[in-house]
Amino acid sequence: xxxxxxxxxxxxxxxxxxxxxxxxxxxxxxxxxxxxxxxxxxxxxxxxxxxxxxxxxxxxxxxxxxxxxxxxxxxxxxxxxxxxxxxxxxxxxxxxxxxxxxxxxxxxxxxxxxxxxxxxxxxxxxxxxxxxxxxxxxxxxxxxxxxxxxxxxxxxxxxxxxxxxxxxxxxxxxxxxxxxxxxxxxxxxxxxxxxxxxxxxxxxxxxxxxxxxxxxxxxxxxxxxxxxxxxxxxxxxxxxxxxxxxxxxxxxxxxxxxxxxxxxxxxxxxxxxxxxxxxxxxxxxxxxxxxxxxxxxxxxxxxxxxxxxxxxxxxxxxxxxxxxxxxxxxxxxxxx
Amino acid sequence: xxxxxxxxxxxxxxxxxxxxxxxxxxxxxxxxxxxxxxxxxxxxxxxxxxxxxxxxxxxxxxxxxxxxxxxxxxxxxxxxxxxxxxxxxxxxxxxxxxxxxxxxxxxxx
Numbered sequence: 001x002x003x004x005x006x007x008x009x010x011x012x013x014x015x016x017x018x019x020x021x022x023x024x025x026x027x028x029x030x031x032x033x034x035x036x037x038x039x040x041x042x043x044x045x046x047x048x049x050x051x052x053x054x055x056x057x058x059x060x061x062x063x064x065x066x067x068x069x070x071x072x073x074x075x076x077x078x079x080x081x082x083x084x085x086x087x088x089x090x091x092x093x094x095x096x097x098x099x100x101x102x103x104x105x106x107x108x109x110x111x112x113x114x115x116x117x118x119x120x121x122x123x124x125x126x127x128x129x130x131x132x133x134x135x136x137x138x139x140x141x142x143x144x145x146x147x148x149x150x151x152x153x154x155x156x157x158x159x160x161x162x163x164x165x166x167x168x169x170x171x172x173x174x175x176x177x178x179x180x181x182x183x184x185x186x187x188x189x190x191x192x193x194x195x196x197x198x199x200x201x202x203x204x205x206x207x208x209x210x211x212x213x214x215x216x217x218x219x220x221x222x223x224x225x226x227x228x229x230x231x232x233x234x235x236x237x238x239x240x241x242x243x244x245x246x247x248x249x250x251x252x253x254x255x256x257x258x259x260x261x262x263x264x265x266x267x268x269x270x271x272x273x274x275x276x277x278x279x280x281x282x283x284x285x286x287x288x289x290x291x292x293x294x295x296x297x298x299x300x301x302x303x304x305x306x307x308x309x310x311x312x313x314x315x316x317x318x319x320x321x322x323x324x325x326x327x328x329x330x331x332x333x334x335x336x
Numbered sequence: 337x338x339x340x341x342x343x344x345x346x347x348x349x350x351x352x353x354x355x356x357x358x359x360x361x362x363x364x365x366x367x368x369x370x371x372x373x374x375x376x377x378x379x380x381x382x383x384x385x386x387x388x389x390x391x392x393x394x395x396x397x398x399x400x401x402x403x404x405x406x407x408x409x410x411x412x413x414x415x416x417x418x419x420x421x422x423x424x425x426x427x428x429x430x431x432x433x434x435x436x437x438x439x440x441x442x443x444x445x
Contacts, residue, residue: 155392157392157393157395157396203396204395204396204399206428224429225427225428225429225430226427227427228427245429246429247428247429247430247432247433248395248399248428248429248430251399251430251433252433255429275392325391325392
């Protein structure tokens with residue numbers, strides 16, 4: 001006897017027993033039957049059909065209309081079964097994709113990992129949190145042989161997986177610069193060409209590049225359409241904007257970037273950020289830039305990593321906090 | 337929040353009047369309408385008077401339109417930008433390469 005025939009026999013017996021006794025234990029067996037059917041990929045219309053055939057034997061004088069109604073139900077269940085099957089397949093695919101994206105996100109993290117340089121003259125802290133699984137923000141440190149530090153912070157316009165790919169490209173381009181090539185203007189000029197050549201239409205990158213000269217505490221910087229950055233003066237407690245004019249990377253090959261410099265005094269704090277920091281939404285409204293700076297000021301007495309962790313935790317604790325965009329906050333504090 | 341797009345012709349100029357928010361959810365429909373208009377018309381004008389918010393995805397749409405207009409030799413400009421929307425064009429340096437006329441404050445009803 002094939003399994004469906006034995007199941008059929010089984011179902012018929014269960015049904016007739018139940019109709020005679022109304023014993024609840026039989027309902028439990030019916031439940032087992034339906035679980036087995038799922039395992040054997042038996043569709044809902046087949047089960048209705050089994051029920052119909054069993055009923056014909058148990059109650060031979062079923063009326064014509066009841067018979068017709070079963071045909072009707074079987075047709076309905078065929079369509080239901082197909083739709084359900086498709087739904088299952090999609091669900092499985094979704095789980096598979098999600099786990100692949102998880103793997104990709106891990107790979108990205110490993111790939112884009114950068115070590116925060118430790119230095120006796122400056123203290124550096126950074127916090128980067130993606131809004132979705134993959135981060136479209138990027139930061140990168142490099143230290144030259146004289147102990148000067150190059151710092152990049154970037155934001156890919158466009159989110160998710162494509163943005164992450166774009167970031168990997170930028171990272172490898174940046175690593176191809178030798179240590180004595182890391183002046184901000186030159187870095188941005190050449191990255192602009194790399195992005196323009198290699199990135200598909202509709203994706204663009206903003207970047208702020210800074211070079212901290214640890215000998216005379218000058219901070220040189222250029223910006224490719226990036227959010228303005230700030231320096232918090234230790235002696236006055238005032239923020240000054242540090243911003244240079246410059247077009248987004250990859251829009252036009254004919255631009256050259258402006259380079260500026262600022263004198264960093266003892267205890268001053270340089271703040272680099274991406275627009276995710278200013279695009280957090282709380283209670284349905286955006287956090288204003290001044291508010292962000294206020295919060296940074298509150299934590300400014302801590303060490304660099306303490307500042308960025310403190311600021312993020314502060315926003316995270318606010319009610320209905322929602323990250324609309326990847327969030328990166330990077331600070332550099334002059335120690336002596 | 338949604339984006340409402342109204343398009344009409346004003347003496348051969350294709351005009352898109354936008355109202356609402358431009359973000360990752362509304363940008364695709366804007367991109368489709370805007371690019372086909374830039375493709376067809378010699379002159380295209382986008383009125384942003386009633387756009388209260390735009391994120392960087394919106395910038396992507398306007399950069400694509402700019403590139404297409406250059407390829408085609410067509411004119412493309414943005415008018416009536418709210419201060420906070422203009423700020424994005426200013427930060428990204430796009431105000432230097434995109435034709436922008438008239439920025440306003442308030443007037444959103």
